[in-house]
Amino acid sequence: MPKINLRTSIFLKILSSTILGMFFSCSNPPIHDNILETALRSNNPKIKRVMDSLDQFEVQIRYTKIDRKNDSVFFTDYDFQVDESNYFYPASTVKFPIAVLALEHLNKTDTLNREVRYYVEGDTLESTFSKDILQIFTVSDNLANNRLVELLGQDAINKSLVEKGIGPLRISHRLGYLSEDLETKPLIIYLNDSSTAMTVPTLNSPPKPLDLNKVKKGSGYYEDGNLIEEPFDFSLKNYYSIKAQHDVLKRVIFPEHFIPNQQFELSQEQKAFLLKAMKTLPRNAGYDPEEFYDGYCKFFIYGDTKETIPSTMEIYNKVGFAYGTLTDCAYIKDTKNKVDFMLTATILVNKDGIFNDDAYEYEEIGIPFLAELGREIYKLELQRTR
Secondary structure, three states: OEHHHHHHOOOHHOHHHHHHHHOOOOOOOOOOHHHHHHHOOOOOOHHHHOOOOOOOOOEEEEEEEEEEEEEEEEEEEEEEEEOEOOOOHHHHHHHHHHHHHHHHHHHOOOOOOOOOOEEEEEOOOEOHHHHHHHHHHHHHOHHHHHHHHHOHHHHHHHHHHHOOOOOEOOOOOOOOOOOOOOOOOEEEOOOOOOOEEEEOEOOOOOOOOOEOOOEEEOOOEOOOOOOOOEEEOOOOOOOHHHHHHHHHHHHHHOOHHHHHOOOOOOOHHHHHHHHHHOOOOHHEEEEEEEOOOOOHHOOOOOOOOOOOOOOOOOEEEEEEOOEEEEEEEEEEEEOOOEEEEEEEEEEOOOOOOOOOOOOOOOHHHHHHHHHHHHHHHHHHHHHOOO
16 A cells, blocks of 8 residues: 655645646646645645645645556555644544444443443433444534543543554544543433333543644643643543544545454444435534535535535545644545545644634634645546546
8 A cells, every 4th residue: 555755845846836837827736646735735725734844734634546457446545744742632533433442342242232322420411322433523522532432431432443454543532522431321221111220330540741843832822811821731632543533534434445353343224224324414404504504514625615516426424623723534435527535734823822722713714625625636536547
């Protein structure tokens, strides 16, 4: 599975564009075998303003070209600035492997299924695992994710993923609120209308500080309303690298390309449910389309528009956005034109260098960049010979 790193070569190739311009117009650059490189050379301002100031945006991208011959599928990975030693905050993208592992856990537990009703001890909100997983993918619900963390526990999540050859990563905390509680909360399971059972809490290992570059970011952050003038420390937070995100996505979409102990142990019915949940749009799950428009959790191609995504465009993905960092990990499939590819990308948009001030350039720079990147690659995929 060849991998091509563009970090040192792309600038030289951008300089050569004036020579290539004798043969191709700047608005229609040549399609190289490396579609990612061609997309990043776009003169579209949504991409160009990021590429012209790369240092401040901490961009990392992996694109997978998919080719088929007879019954075989071949992958070629192309990277831009992917570096496992450079930290970025993964935000809600960690919900993807947690959701998959929850299904795997149910598959191994005779007394549980996706539709069983339950609630977390100390809470009154009832849910089902099907509902949790659908909420995770359609609107990126934090509480749904946290309930699954209570089911699994951080240690079990990390152990399962590492055993499958997925990484580097480290899941250390729940989402949406500050929680240093290492013990999971019991789940109260309804066995029937009149009897319940309780899961056993697990005590998880305290996280060790991450030894990574860029784990301390910016020049300051707000805490309890006060500005702390020192870099924000992410060393105890979740870590979910671009490689790990792509690893999970490939195993879900193309499980047959991995040996059994590297696959998720899901039934055919669970796989079908998971794939359906991943591509479901909020309006098809009962959410208000004005608030939760189609591109709400689909950053690539549609993130910066309110337009309806055609039924022929299937996007199986998980996004994350927090602390100025936007990430999307997606398998994009055009059933009409028989085009498919994988794309994972992250970008940091925090111009003032202050965290927790809610002054991030999500709408102005981050989402437009990811949306245009998706459109450029999709356009080039439509043109390439298969």
